[in-house]
Amino acid sequence: MSSKIKILVPIKRVIDAALKPRINKTHTGVESKGVKYSINPFDDIAVEEACKMRKNHKDLVEAIHAVSIGPGKAKEVLRTALAKGADTSTLVDVGEEEVEPLVVSKILKSFVEREGSNLVVLGKQAIDDDSNQVGQMLAGLLGWSQATNAAKITIGKDGIVEVEREIDGGVEVVKAPLPMVISTDLRLNEPKFVTLPKMMKAKKKPLEVVKPADLNIEISKRLETVSLEEPAPRKAGVMVNNVDELISKLKELKAL
Amino acid sequence: MFGISRRAIGHGFSRAVHRYSHTLALLETSGSKITPSSLSALTAAKQIKKPITALLLGPDAAVAAPSVAELEGIEKVLVQSDARYEHYLPEQVAPLVVSLIKGENDKIKDVSSFVVAASAMGKGVIPRAAAVLDVQPISDITKVIDPNTFVRPTYAGNAILTVKTTDKIVMTSVRGSAFPATEAKSGSAAPIEEIAPVDSDCKTTWVSEQLMKSDKPDLSSAKIVVSGGRALKDKEHFDSLLNPLATKLGAAIGASRAAVDDGYCDNSLQVGQTGKIIAPDLYIAIGISGAIQHLAGMKDSKVIVAINKDEESPIFKIADVGLVGDLFTIVPELTEKL
Numbered sequence: 001m002s003s004k005i006k007i008l009v010p011i012k013r014v015i016d017a018a019l020k021p022r023i024n025k026t027h028t029g030v031e032s033k034g035v036k037y038s039i040n041p042f043d044d045i046a047v048e049e050a051c052k053m054r055k056n057h058k059d060l061v062e063a064i065h066a067v068s069i070g071p072g073k074a075k076e077v078l079r080t081a082l083a084k085g086a087d088t089s090t091l092v093d094v095g096e097e098e099v100e101p102l103v104v105s106k107i108l109k110s111f112v113e114r115e116g117s118n119l120v121v122l123g124k125q126a127i128d129d130d131s132n133q134v135g136q137m138l139a140g141l142l143g144w145s146q147a148t149n150a151a152k153i154t155i156g157k158d159g160i161v162e163v164e165r166e167i168d169g170g171v172e173v174v175k176a177p178l179p180m181v182i183s184t185d186l187r188l189n190e191p192k193f194v195t196l197p198k199m200m201k202a203k204k205k206p207l208e209v210v211k212p213a214d215l216n217i218e219i220s221k222r223l224e225t226v227s228l229e230e231p232a233p234r235k236a237g238v239m240v241n242n243v244d245e246l247i248s249k250l251k252e253l254k255a256l
Numbered sequence: 257m258f259g260i261s262r263r264a265i266g267h268g269f270s271r272a273v274h275r276y277s278h279t280l281a282l283l284e285t286s287g288s289k290i291t292p293s294s295l296s297a298l299t300a301a302k303q304i305k306k307p308i309t310a311l312l313l314g315p316d317a318a319v320a321a322p323s324v325a326e327l328e329g330i331e332k333v334l335v336q337s338d339a340r341y342e343h344y345l346p347e348q349v350a351p352l353v354v355s356l357i358k359g360e361n362d363k364i365k366d367v368s369s370f371v372v373a374a375s376a377m378g379k380g381v382i383p384r385a386a387a388v389l390d391v392q393p394i395s396d397i398t399k400v401i402d403p404n405t406f407v408r409p410t411y412a413g414n415a416i417l418t419v420k421t422t423d424k425i426v427m428t429s430v431r432g433s434a435f436p437a438t439e440a441k442s443g444s445a446a447p448i449e450e451i452a453p454v455d456s457d458c459k460t461t462w463v464s465e466q467l468m469k470s471d472k473p474d475l476s477s478a479k480i481v482v483s484g485g486r487a488l489k490d491k492e493h494f495d496s497l498l499n500p501l502a503t504k505l506g507a508a509i510g511a512s513r514a515a516v517d518d519g520y521c522d523n524s525l526q527v528g529q530t531g532k533i534i535a536p537d538l539y540i541a542i543g544i545s546g547a548i549q550h551l552a553g554m555k556d557s558k559v560i561v562a563i564n565k566d567e568e569s570p571i572f573k574i575a576d577v578g579l580v581g582d583l584f585t586i587v588p589e590l591t592e593k594l
Contacts, residue, residue, distance in 0.1 A: 137387035
């Protein structure tokens with residue numbers, strides 16, 4: 001490979017995966033007060049993978065830059081990324097504004113250009129809006145190769161990156177030279193917990209805060225929320241005591 | 257004055273409708289067949305109520321085209337059978353989609369809606385094409401309200417979002433389990449036309465694939481699904497308990513993430529927010545506790561049965577029929593008595 005690898009890792013602060021979100025009274029969004037937030041689980045895997053790449057290819061990986069777009073509190077997820085091994089980070093402070101994937105990908109494109117990144121590793125989807133779009137959109141805007149749902153990433157000596165992807169009926173393998181965008185699936189790796197000393201050290205690493213206006217990107221919305229509702233509740237079920245009762249109940253429900 | 261402005265608005269609106277008035281539906285083929293999820297996507301496309309042009313790509317496209325031409329609601333079938341589209345690499349497919357939507361091909365003009373199944377292929381292609389067109393796509397729709405307004409689940413299915421787009425071109429991926437498959441109609445077939453490929457600077461190459469071989473129905477479209485979790489203990493128990501039950505019921509086999517992670521079965525069988533999202537007539541959850549990520553993938557099933565030894569398991573909260581007990585005795589007994 002002619003040049004070194006500079007990785008950009010976008011991460012999102014989301015309501016913790018273990019929590020069930022509550023919908024607000026006006027049906028326009030979910031309650032955020034008093035709710036635990038964490039790094040989006042797929043992004044945690046992306047950070048872990050970027051750090052693993054550096055560990056395995058010390059001579060190749062030159063820099064890891066983490067970016068988050070969100071409120072001031074998203075600094076916490078950037079600190080986690082720094083503690084795991086990212087070198088530098090930027091928060092694009094958009095306040096409480098929700099930013100649609102198209103705008104997110106335009107912001108990320110500006111960071112790719114600014115940081116000279118040639119590899120973007122990010123989660124396949126955020127567990128709040130469940131869009132599964134940003135990686136593909138960014139690759140489209142940049143005209144780069146994309147490999148979504150990565151279950152295994154191998155950087156070859158020839159600089160060709162081989163990615164095993166999870167697809168509907170199994171897995172497929174694709175390969176491409178850098179630059180490229182790779183989105184992570186759950187099975188790519190198991191993110192490690194961050195130790196306290198690493199967390200303390202991370203406080204000294206660079207965390208820059210910028211406003212969208214500094215990037216000359218307008219945060220506009222294409223989608224309008226008409227309403228956000230709880231899913232229709234299911235009718236209460238029954239408990240049966242044995243297999244015979246189970247079978248007769250299923251026949252009664254015409255499920256068998 | 258009021259009257260004039262109203263007329264002006266009316267005029268502008270009708271012109272807009274005229275200018276943008278077709279739906280382009282990218283359908284996935286497997287041999288001579290259209291995938292079940294694509295047939296569901298076509299049903300969603302019909303609900304957008306505009307003339308539909310079907311797009312078929314890759315070496316199988318020409319083989320599948322005649323059956324697509326007979327499907328209800330199709331006005332025209334466009335076929336591009338170049339080998340470059342064989343594996344639906346988004347780097348190849350997106351430029352073709354972009355070119356068709358931009359009106360660069362004489363065979364189709366005035367595309368206002370683009371529809372594809374929310375399959376691995378659809379999810380890979382649609383955002384890439386949308387970004388190039390400067391459109392914000394809408395993922396995984398479960399309902400069509402009108403040509404610009406759609407319903408989609410968010411937060412692992414815990415919130416149902418109704419969303420209206422202001423984009424001129426509306427790009428959506430469709431959740432297969434939320435729409436029935438389009439049936440073949442009798443009578444005349446739509447015309448089939450070959451289109452030229454579109455050059456891309458794709459540097460990605462397809463290397464290989466490993467598809468799971470199974471004699472069971474496909475998980476995404478099966479009427480009955482038997483699904484196993486961590487409580488099955490290991491691969492041997494997973495196979496020896498679930499296989500006979502699934503065979504007896506003509507069911508597909510599914511699994512929780514825990515079962516997949518522990519190697520009881522293939523990844524592609526995972527049901528949940530990050531795996532398959534299914535809605536069979538009958539879902540039998542065996543030894544699955546019911547984490548919200550799992551429920552996201554199956555809670556729209558018509559009838560849910562839970563078999564678990566822990567009566568406090570969250571799965572019992574959404575089950576229509578629950579049985580508390582030891583799955584190692586219950587499952588063989590159930591298989592026997594069916």
